[in-house]
Amino acid sequence: MFRASRPKKRAIACHRCHSQKIKCSGEKPCSKCRAAGYGNQCNYATRDRKIRVDESYLEQLLRDSEELHERRHRSKQDLPLQQGPDTDDDATGNDEPKIQGSLYGDKPWFQVHDASILPLYISEATCAAFATRLCQCLSKNNTPTLYLPKTRYTDESTLSSLQDIDTPWPTLVSARLMVNTALNHVIPCFHLALKKDSLDMLQGVYQRGDFDNPSIKCKYFVLFALAEAAQAPRATSNQSPVPGSAYFSRALSLINIIPERPSMIHIESLLLIAYFCQFLNRFHSAYIYIGSALRLGLSIGLNHNVPETQDLHPIAREHRIRIWWTIYTFERFWGAKSGFPMQIHDEDVHVDQPSISASKAYPDQFADGAYQVAGIELSRITGDTSAEIYCRKISTEKFLSREQRLLTQLKQWLQSLPPHLRLNPDGTSPKHTIHMHLQFNFCVILTIRPVLLHVLTLQMKDQYNQPASPISPVLVTLSETCIHAARHSLALCVNEWTGGSFAKYGYTFPAYLCSAALVLMLSSLLEVGDPSDLASAETAMEILKNLSLSDRLASRDLYEQIRRVHECLLNSPFPPPSLATENLNVQTLNPPSVDQGTATGLLQLSGHPQYPVVPSEDLSHLILDSNVPYLTTEMALHQQNMQDFLERPDVNFGLLDPVGMFNDFDLAISMSTQSPPY
Template sequence: MPLVIGKYGWMKGIHLLWSLSNESLTSITDSYLEQLLKDSQELHDQRYRLKKESRPNGQEQSSGPQQVHGDTANVNTEPLSQSNLLGEKPWFQSNDASVVPLYISEATCAAFATRLCQSLKGTNMPIPHLPRSRYTDESAISSSLYTDVQWPGLTALGHIIPSFHLALKKDTLDMLHGVYQRGDFDNPSIKCKYFALFAIAQVFSTPHDLSDTSSVPGLAYFAKAWSLIQVVPERPNMIHIESLLLLAFFCQFLNRFHSAYVLIGNALRLGLSIGLNYNIPQTQNLHPVAREHRIRIWWTIYVLDRFWGSKSGFPVQIHDEDIHVDPPSISASETYHDQFSDGAYQVAAIELAKIIGDTTGEIYCRKISAETFLHREQRLLTQLKQWVRSLPEHLRLSAEKPNPKHTVQMHLQFNFCVILAIRPVLLHVLTLKMKNQTKQSMDSISPILITLSEACIHAARHSLALCVNEWTGGSLAIFGYSFPAFLFSAALILMISSLLPLGDPSDLTSAETATEILKNLSLSDSLASRDLYERMQRVRQCLHDSPIYSTSALSHGPVDNVTNMLPMGEESDSESLRPHQSPNNLQSTMGPLEDLGHPLFESNVPYLTTEMALHQPTMLDFLTQSHVDIGLLDPVEMFNDFDLAFSMSST
């Protein structure tokens, strides 16, 4: 019986084999199987010819073997596009066939560090991706369940930083007083919520003690709350959703990205089930505090979803068109100041979270877009420019007085969003520089790409200045994820800047300052800092071994000894940069925090912000170009060929 394999030949063949009886299966001859393989090969060759003929200009594809794991970004001369940025295939890491491969998002700082190492190497040799290996695993959480924890004093909740609306302030304290008065310490829902609150309070109130690195503070309370939470209640209530948010927020201290993402997803879907994304009609006669609480809890879900999305590269779990609820009320903060924190801050955080979600979705996702890459860059930077201009005065950075911690963190998040949007362009410029190391001029680079790169470098310098100011003032969070991520992302950009004519060699010294702070944070058992410090050490080694290093200004001049400032290994007898000490190496290269001494900065502005980079003449020209002009930019290539080898672990 002849067998013809056409468009659906394999499917028909499978159905045929399933329909055969056992006797028929044993009668299949060797020649029949050989014919099957021959027809299959002919079909494969035919499809290859058709695909080859359909390529424009007869563009060839490499006939070499495909990587089993890893992602390869094509070298081409197409305009900046999603294919240039992300490559043809999703990026997975998998060396162990017995373990499920894990997705690596190009939006993560770890992925960008691996790309940077590949570019610095200047070859197509595989560069191993360093996985996220330091996190509190399930066994450590389970063992903490047996730790005896007590209900702490009523003052414990005073240490929680009010960056997010996680619970009503007065009602939470009143309920806690009632628990103590009644001696009702066994209610599972209440116990879960307060143990999660106590965990956050403990981690924020723990002093900087490098001698005790046994575990993350608050882990025992977290483990108790974790064991009490019900994942899928059929009738959720606000206390349950609050508990999910508190646990998701604490996951940053344990470096557990996936757990946080799942917890936020559960809170989101339970919120949808009770309609948190809609306004409750006035006919429901709900108390204004309860109404505003619903609104703010929803927007906290939204902000945390975007927060983890920007740090871990996960897609947002709900889109703006599905949200029909009012923003937080500023007047409610004034009328019920004992229940709600500053409404203006909440609104600004929500708007910034929206832009961050758009950035990861527009720059790093694989959806097909009718817009060019630079057009999307233009729209995102315009949104960021409008956001910072709309800030009320009390949420702007001040040079005259200390800035509140949550305000500093919001501006660092703004800088991070600028870096996240532009750093693929900066890496592309470095790749072009690597191709011709003898040229110091940037004449061959499009002025728009230079403008974008300068804005990215500006944001990194300002982020580092803010982080150093927090560190030397003793207010930088030891165990959180945000500040280490801000330091790490800024340091990577400054390393690139030190190699480019549009940057400054002294930026490498500033990057070393960030590395030293990460080292000190890692000594306090900050799991995120340990991971990021290890990645930074690998990038530094790649920089030192890079062929561009020997031809750059880094190999001689005033920063000649910069690679010897810090050891390549974990151990060091050198003096570490400690809190409350003046970071001399930063001041010598960047100047005082009020004047970083760079041509991009305007000396008549009392306190430098990344907003200034968005007001440079060339940037303003870019932001006001028409869509047609954007589409007529000179074609550029985004990345070199990247062959990436991975080890099996979590991202």
């Protein structure tokens, strides 16, 4: 017999039935309320049932709730390490959660050195800013560490005084030697002028006696300045100006007026001036001159191909192309090292890449086009790194996803290199090839080093009586790759130093040394690193110290940075294990079977006691063993863990987004917002 199902009986009555003490049917509305015409007023009391749960589960819920509340609170307030104008984050009334693109908060970092001078913008992409973060992290008793101002540069008064000095043209023989020296110093790293045409024009200047043409004089005086800087001996007087400064200051006085119809020689001069600014440690000036060259190049359409119908000689056509890409490369390299944003975007560039066939057809005019193409692509990745890792734009993409994409691009760049641009296994690679691989390593370090600082803060939590956080395998993999890049860069730089081919007055090699040393100092503290890396970092510091004893202005600034970090590290509450840091250890092993890209023949710095010890004071007398292997960054990128990270389609390894990445770091050091950052 079929029995109709009864409605589910509610355990409680509605308010009306309960007050009248009558039986309630339990529906909503119940039958009594419907019959009385009170269906819209039929309500039931909210029932709070008691259930049994484990106490540990409740405690975990409370911890999660507190952590989420603190994270939201910190993301809306000024970070302790930031100084900037007061703004209302919620002024728009938009409650939608945001993901900040910057690793260090949403306020720009300004430093005031003198009340009469405009505040100086400090970019998080610079080595000085990274050194500051590390010093602050290592300081005792949460002591603020001030930003070290960059005061070691040739100032305007010095350049003005040099303009009053009579600087004559050298003899023709000397001038030809100096132009050849200058062009060989920058080629093939950068295409700044046509080599044969420049020498032919110089010959014509002396034959005609045309020494007062301002455009011609400006170009050649900067070339003379570059030659003097490149030929300078290792030791000079502290009171003497940077070699080439007199020629450089005269060139500056000849290029003050911006032409309405620019010529190629004017743009060449701007690029040469920007290049020489590194010797004077004047990076803001270099950025301005590069910007002027960029805008003048846009005004004459260097970013476009000249139609084939135009009657333009192949040399002139290729020269236009290469000058444009030099502007592009300068803009990204100088911007990345100084932390300035890109001024030209890839979608605005419509010109061909340098021609390899032109290099073969006109070898006396153009350097290897393959090197030019590789340098352009590396500069593009460098610019992307600054824009993706250190920008302040709002991004919905996870930080690790950006890391993955950039490292994938770097790996593809490395795989695409032709054999003659790889490091030779016998350790005899050309200087410009070593420079390119150092730039590659720098880009890897620039991409990953914020992760290293994050790993350090996770490891330091127990020092501040906070619960320690586990370090995920992907963070370990990224950290190891960054450390490998630093070790490889240091080995390349030491090899250049001991071989006598180190650019003494330039910025690039000292900058590579500094970036590697900072990572290795940090590595000596990390469980994923090695305490012996501190000895390697001290080797870099020793080289910079030697360079800083004379007027190597950039080296003096960089040496002071890593010296301060070294001092903070040794005085920190958790210094690395004690090492014989005054010793430099050279590892001599039989070479393994490696790919062509492996940089054997290079010096390996290690703290292992079984290797022969050479005092750091005798660094210049080191004899390099051509059979010394070294783990290169290329090998590190091919490790299985890194391969898994790069090939994973959806990177989601826990919370490592910019909003929360350094909140624990800021909380741990408890920096005062009234103290300027280092």
